[in-house]
Amino acid sequence: MLDTALQFIEANKANALDELKQFLRIPSISTLPENTGDVRRAAEFLAAELKRIGMENVRLIETAGHPLVYADYLHAAGKPTVLCYGHYDVQPPDPLDEWLSPPFEPEERNGNIYARGAVDDKGQLWMQVKALEALLKSGSLPVNVRVLAEGEEEVGGEGIAEFLRAHPEEVKCDVALVCDTELFAPDLPTLCVGLRGMIYTEIEVHGSKTDLHSGMYGGAAPNPFVALSQIIAKLKDADGRILIPGIYDGLQKPTDAELAAWKSLPFDEEHYRETEVGSSELTGEPGYSVLERTWARPTLDVHGMPGGFTGAGAKTVIPAKALAKVSLRLVPGMTPADTFRKLQDYVATIVPRGVSVEIRMIHSGDPIVVGTDNPFIHAATEAMHEVFGKETVFVRGGGSIPVVGDFARQLHVPTVMMGFGLPDDNLHAPNEKFNISNFYRGTESIVRFLVHAGQ
Amino acid sequence: MLDTALQFIEANKANALDELKQFLRIPSISTLPENTGDVRRAAEFLAAELKRIGMENVRLIETAGHPLVYADYLHAAGKPTVLCYGHYDVQPPDPLDEWLSPPFEPEERNGNIYARGAVDDKGQLWMQVKALEALLKSGSLPVNVRVLAEGEEEVGGEGIAEFLRAHPEEVKCDVALVCDTELFAPDLPTLCVGLRGMIYTEIEVHGSKTDLHSGMYGGAAPNPFVALSQIIAKLKDADGRILIPGIYDGLQKPTDAELAAWKSLPFDEEHYRETEVGSSELTGEPGYSVLERTWARPTLDVHGMPGGFTGAGAKTVIPAKALAKVSLRLVPGMTPADTFRKLQDYVATIVPRGVSVEIRMIHSGDPIVVGTDNPFIHAATEAMHEVFGKETVFVRGGGSIPVVGDFARQLHVPTVMMGFGLPDDNLHAPNEKFNISNFYRGTESIVRFLVHAGQ
Numbered sequence: 001m002l003d004t005a006l007q008f009i010e011a012n013k014a015n016a017l018d019e020l021k022q023f024l025r026i027p028s029i030s031t032l033p034e035n036t037g038d039v040r041r042a043a044e045f046l047a048a049e050l051k052r053i054g055m056e057n058v059r060l061i062e063t064a065g066h067p068l069v070y071a072d073y074l075h076a077a078g079k080p081t082v083l084c085y086g087h088y089d090v091q092p093p094d095p096l097d098e099w100l101s102p103p104f105e106p107e108e109r110n111g112n113i114y115a116r117g118a119v120d121d122k123g124q125l126w127m128q129v130k131a132l133e134a135l136l137k138s139g140s141l142p143v144n145v146r147v148l149a150e151g152e153e154e155v156g157g158e159g160i161a162e163f164l165r166a167h168p169e170e171v172k173c174d175v176a177l178v179c180d181t182e183l184f185a186p187d188l189p190t191l192c193v194g195l196r197g198m199i200y201t202e203i204e205v206h207g208s209k210t211d212l213h214s215g216m217y218g219g220a221a222p223n224p225f226v227a228l229s230q231i232i233a234k235l236k237d238a239d240g241r242i243l244i245p246g247i248y249d250g251l252q253k254p255t256d257a258e259l260a261a262w263k264s265l266p267f268d269e270e271h272y273r274e275t276e277v278g279s280s281e282l283t284g285e286p287g288y289s290v291l292e293r294t295w296a297r298p299t300l301d302v303h304g305m306p307g308g309f310t311g312a313g314a315k316t317v318i319p320a321k322a323l324a325k326v327s328l329r330l331v332p333g334m335t336p337a338d339t340f341r342k343l344q345d346y347v348a349t350i351v352p353r354g355v356s357v358e359i360r361m362i363h364s365g366d367p368i369v370v371g372t373d374n375p376f377i378h379a380a381t382e383a384m385h386e387v388f389g390k391e392t393v394f395v396r397g398g399g400s401i402p403v404v405g406d407f408a409r410q411l412h413v414p415t416v417m418m419g420f421g422l423p424d425d426n427l428h429a430p431n432e433k434f435n436i437s438n439f440y441r442g443t444e445s446i447v448r449f450l451v452h453a454g455q
Numbered sequence: 456m457l458d459t460a461l462q463f464i465e466a467n468k469a470n471a472l473d474e475l476k477q478f479l480r481i482p483s484i485s486t487l488p489e490n491t492g493d494v495r496r497a498a499e500f501l502a503a504e505l506k507r508i509g510m511e512n513v514r515l516i517e518t519a520g521h522p523l524v525y526a527d528y529l530h531a532a533g534k535p536t537v538l539c540y541g542h543y544d545v546q547p548p549d550p551l552d553e554w555l556s557p558p559f560e561p562e563e564r565n566g567n568i569y570a571r572g573a574v575d576d577k578g579q580l581w582m583q584v585k586a587l588e589a590l591l592k593s594g595s596l597p598v599n600v601r602v603l604a605e606g607e608e609e610v611g612g613e614g615i616a617e618f619l620r621a622h623p624e625e626v627k628c629d630v631a632l633v634c635d636t637e638l639f640a641p642d643l644p645t646l647c648v649g650l651r652g653m654i655y656t657e658i659e660v661h662g663s664k665t666d667l668h669s670g671m672y673g674g675a676a677p678n679p680f681v682a683l684s685q686i687i688a689k690l691k692d693a694d695g696r697i698l699i700p701g702i703y704d705g706l707q708k709p710t711d712a713e714l715a716a717w718k719s720l721p722f723d724e725e726h727y728r729e730t731e732v733g734s735s736e737l738t739g740e741p742g743y744s745v746l747e748r749t750w751a752r753p754t755l756d757v758h759g760m761p762g763g764f765t766g767a768g769a770k771t772v773i774p775a776k777a778l779a780k781v782s783l784r785l786v787p788g789m790t791p792a793d794t795f796r797k798l799q800d801y802v803a804t805i806v807p808r809g810v811s812v813e814i815r816m817i818h819s820g821d822p823i824v825v826g827t828d829n830p831f832i833h834a835a836t837e838a839m840h841e842v843f844g845k846e847t848v849f850v851r852g853g854g855s856i857p858v859v860g861d862f863a864r865q866l867h868v869p870t871v872m873m874g875f876g877l878p879d880d881n882l883h884a885p886n887e888k889f890n891i892s893n894f895y896r897g898t899e900s901i902v903r904f905l906v907h908a909g910q
Contacts (some may be wrong), residue, residue, distance in 0.1 A: 015462070031768035091735050092770055098665070155768055196670060200769040209733025210553070211884035214756045215854025218784050219695070219739045220749035221732045224693070225757035226691055229747060233688035236681055236806055240674070277676045278664025283809040284674045293674035301669045302680035303772050308759030309780060313486035313610055314655040314817045316782060316854070317545055317758050325764060327771060329673050352693055354738040362769045363614070399670025428772050430665035 063159025068150030086125030142454030156363025179421030222354030365402030518614025521606030541580030597909030611818025636874030663885030820857030
């Protein structure tokens with residue numbers, strides 16, 4: 001079965017890439033209301049492909065937002081059931097003018113495919129579909145498989161969370177497979193065993209009742225952008241420490257073994273600074289390595305500050321209000337609700353004179369750490385070892401995949417996070433890409449994982 | 456001559472307002488490149504009207520930006536020459552959704568005319584045109600008159616400044632009349648004898664070389680919005696004092712007589728807070744009254760902070776750069792160049808780790824104080840007294856009309872700032888308006904001023 005499947009993958013490489021390009025051309029930006037139709041189109045495209053390759057019970061599951069895509073193939077009696085998860089929605093492509101090729105016209109360059117969603121997550125979801133196709137073409141699947149893909153990962157995943165809460169029996173399984181992470185380094189097989197959670201908030205400051213002329217009122221009317229800047233400057237100090245009282249209380253630290261393993265990873269801070277970040281220096285909490293700071297410490301970021309005058313040139317206005325999009329990343333020991341409350345309570349004590357402040361939670365996700373001592377992690381470790389010819393390393397991720405927490409809480413199953421992105425793939429940024437050879441190696445790794453999981 | 460002119464105004468009230476509405480329908484937004492054609496259309500509309508009423512030598516004077524409109528009528532031998540100034544460009548209308556009627560579809564409500572530019576400055580420029588028309592219809596003008604209108608007042612007035620520098624002889628005059636200010640209170644005749652200057656800058660912060668995923672890089676990559684907020688928080692303290700070293704050095708304070716006169720003005724701080732500003736409290740430097748803070752003290756305001764993610768919903772990005780539009784208002788004793796240098800020097804000392812900062816000057820204008828002891832101020836005082844039946848008060852303005860400084864420096868003439876706006880006219884804000892009875896009283900005041908100036 002394995003050999004036939006691998007031969008099928010080899011013989012159909014060009015097809016697989018062409019199909020992925022079709023998938024990438026659909027601008028399924030889940031956060032923008034004007035793209036709602038595109039998001040559904042991507043769901044329908046995925047469902048049609050699952051049907052074509054022979055998956056059964058294919059259907060769209062409606063949610064309050066974008067639909068889920070479900071399929072199964074449950075003919076491996078006595079074998080475990082694997083839930084294959086991915087998301088077909090993408091981040092907005094802006095700033096558009098920094099893309100070298102249009103975000104929704106996939107282009108091959110230097111062994112990569114460039115497009116919004118190439119690696120996050122359409123390309124990695126497509127690896128799963130292609131792995132299932134190869135195995136089905138070779139006769140059957142070595143395990144029972146359910147596919148559950150969502151279209152709201154980039155906006156908090158409310159729909160899938162609600163579905164898992166309400167209908168856990170419809171996706172009964174023994175393990176979840178999530179392909180939405182990355183290799184720690186090129187050619188280094190990697191499993192992700194921990195993710196940060198997050199709260200994404202909007203802090204809105206109101207000053208005057210209407211926009212005012214800054215010449216006439218400057219010196220008497222509160223300026224909401226100045227007030228908001230004063231608030232933000234008090235959220236994080238110059239060294240990168242978060243100043244919200246109690247934010248670091250009760251954090252679960254990585255084990256000594258984990259910290260030792262991280263130290264042995266091939267990580268060159270200066271190379272990372274120069275090639276990935278490109279800033280004059282790195283920032284963040286003193287006393288912690290970059291990997292600790294991005295994997296195991298909470299952070300606070302501002303994503304944008306809409307409002308006021310943002311056009312070219314000059315407008316001498318004191319805006320009536322200002323907004324900041326502010327998120328915190330959470331690590332084990334923190335919860336979204338508690339973190340949001342601490343943020344609210346603290347901001348209430350630092351509101352500048354003359355303005356009022358409202359904080360809204362846009363979405364949130366729990367932090368997660370998955371155990372490494374289960375047969376599915378072993379199967380994944382073995383599969384990647386076979387494909388890459390190297391020992392698989394365990395890392396964490398700084399981002400959030402909220403659904404992994406839902407799998408643990410609602411389905412009581414472990415998750416295997418086996419991803420094939422690279423650190424410089426420009427996720428959420430212009431010129432997102434996916435290494436094409438990693439796309440094929442990923443497909444083969446998934447085939448091998450499913451075979452091992454069935455043994 | 457006076458009676459005939461006043462009768463003409465009375466008989467042609469509806470016409471005057473209809474013409475103004477045509478003028479207001481042209482979206483002559485000088486700061487937006489896409490409105491360049493509209494700005495020219497407004498200039499041509501004004502020129503055509505000046506020609507129609509009998510002004511001579513009407514022409515558009517090209518500049519590097521938007522054109523000037525010139526006209527003259529120089530037949531009052533032995534009489535002084537008055538330079539009538541106004542601007543035909545307007546501020547952008549955003550935020551559009553807060554307008555009760557569209558900004559470029561003038562609408563009459565409650566005795567006001569609502570439109571962008573209604574009071575700033577098309578309506579006030581139109582009073583001058585209508586005053587000249589009324590006098591010309593009555594036979595001739597009581598003084599020599601030149602008209603010089605610009606289309607770049609809202610973007611710094613480079614074109615008119617350059618023209619006055621290069622061709623002062625073409626607008627030789629004895630006094631300038633500027634109708635671009637307001638009455639201190641309804642029915643209170645007011646002359647403005649001082650204006651703040653300004654520098655309008657952009658502070659741009661660069662962090663990483665490209666936008667980054669805030670999950671993956673949060674805790675290691677610098678956040679330019681956090682850095683920019685930290686910078687802004689250090690520009691102005693919680694009490695409203697500007698923290699730029701030396702910024703208050705050498706300020707020329709108002710005279711004791713001026714301060715005493717300001718104290719006697721009908722100003723209710725609580726009413727101002729509630730009806731004009733509408734914030735929970737007023738802000739600004741402790742120890743100074745609202746009038747001092749807005750007329751005679753420098754201020755710093757942030758107008759907007761473009762960049763990053765500003766759409767609805769959530770995007771988990773660490774933007775590569777962030778921008779703030781920051782202006783300072785200047786008072787006598789300060790110069791734009793010196794203030795900009797102090798800002799640059801100071802910001803260079805407070806740049807947070809991991810980011811670089813660039814500050815650009817967008818435009819600037821000198822502060823100005825005009826003397827009250829000249830025959831033209833007396834003529835204006837008298838004219839307004841006759842129309843309003845009250846003593847005229849002298850105030851300053853917190854805004855900037857850079858051209859007044861140019862008239863002083865290049866033409867060596869005093870300026871009469873006789874304006875008919877009201878404090879709640881929403882300049883630079885949604886629902887800008889002009890009180891229609893003030894439009895007519897303004898027209899009559901200008902007629903009487905020109906008659907007195909000729910005596």
